[in-house]
Amino acid sequence: MRSLDLFAGPGGWDIAAHGLGWDVDGVEISTDAKATRAAAGLKTIADDVRDVDPMPGEYDALIASPPCQSFSAAGLGAGRRALDAVLHGVRRYALGERPAFAELADLTGDERTALVLEPLRVALAMRPTFIAWEQVPPVLPVWQACADVLRTAGYSAAAGYLHAEQYGVPQTRKRAFLLARRDGQPAALPTPTHSRYHSRTPDRLDPGVAKWVSMADALGWQDAPVEAVKRMGRGMVERHGERPGRSIDAPAFTVRAAAGGTEPGGFVWKLRSGQSWEGRVIERRIDRPSLTLLGSANRCRWERGEETRKVTVDEVATLQTFPADFPFQGGKSAQLLQVGNAAPPKLTRAVLTAAVA
CATH class of the missing domain: 3.40.50.150 (Vaccinia Virus protein VP39)
Known part of the structure; x- marks a missing residue:
């Protein structure tokens, strides 16, 4: 073909x-x-x-x-x-x-x-x-x-x-x-082949298909302590807190070239977007899918309590389903722009x- x-x-x-x-x-x-x-x-x-x-x-x-x-x-x-x-x-x-x-x-x-x-x-x-x-x-x-x-x-x-x-x-x-x-x-x-992610009712799953894939599943961070995440070369995932968002076992938000979640009663890694909507911070827990990743992913951060860091190119590329170690070229901002603007x-x-x- x-x-x-x-x-x-x-x-x-x-x-x-x-x-x-x-x-x-x-x-x-x-x-x-x-x-x-x-x-x-x-x-x-x-x-x-x-x-x-x-x-x-x-x-x-x-x-x-x-x-x-x-x-x-x-x-x-x-x-x-x-x-x-x-x-x-x-x-x-x-x-x-x-x-x-x-x-x-x-x-x-x-x-x-x-x-x-x-x-x-x-x-x-x-x-x-x-x-x-x-x-x-x-x-x-x-x-x-x-x-x-x-x-x-x-x-x-x-x-x-x-x-x-x-x-x-x-x-x-x-x-x-x-x-x-x-x-x-x-x-x-x-x-x-998979369920829609229903943001208002995250436990709701569509019948007859598989559950959506979470950020945690995609990144291999299920139940991993912070030290293990660091040893995996992914770095720590950024700070925890009690703001609304998506957990690591959920799909990411749309991956853009500007890539930030929370868990009631505990600390969990979240992906916090660099974007806001009507004055609200956009973030998701890592046990859920990511937000839409865009070309502005360079502004996305991992958060866990007071710990915080920017996403890496490899992490955003994984959430966009690029192969591991895909050879993106250019500076970090240019690479994240390419990832966020690409179709998964x-x-x-x-x-x-x-x-x-």
Whole structure:
């Protein structure tokens, strides 16, 4: 299976694709991410997605995770404000037009926002058999509109939200996905293998599937005393206290490039996010999944009482389900940015498996 990965980053999709035996050509503009890809043995064939114009039949599959900053709830929201303009751009494709990127950038008011339509341009040009795209939740209406365009081009398509903890990722990361295929089979999102993490009722588990994976399980910190954690080379996990959060036996919050929980009546390691929501600190106990990990993970801290320290790249990469010792390149902040912005390989493997099933 020959596949093209647009906005490939450090390889969140590529790791999964290689595990399925696919050959992947990546397109990535970040110098640090390209260095990581090279160190990991992943191919990068071009820097700028706008320069990519594959021939029909050149690739069997098209993968894409466009930049999310302008759409993300953690950003300034330029993409959300430009949503109507982006949807207007999709309608131009639906009418059979092929607008130039400069036109779309003018239409949306931001080049980075306009990049969300590049996968549609490439798909209609190269007509791959399989398509798998990912973005932050506010982009779902765009994916739904793109799915309609792809259906007129002979594809079956499905678009919707996926929750990472439902596929074994120790993190509650919600993302919008689009799957399409042109082989006569109906496109469908993957069936969950694990329970949703219900933050208001953590003991509630969905029937018929496995329990979500906790940070403690992923990091190997179950019942480990502080000294043992240090000997494991992971360092201490940061301070304990009685603020609300997620325990180590729960999935992590969404892993971002800024990565902080509590246990009634005792001290337990917590992951405290560098983000806040309506003035509240966001944190989770280590016996639960992590919060969503973002590109700002450098601000995340482990806490246990008065003990505290920043997360390491290896810890955040583990919560994002990258392989152990994955060779991220660049300074610590650059590495955490790559991890937080990547799609979790365990989730992308479930998506790619469903895409061709």
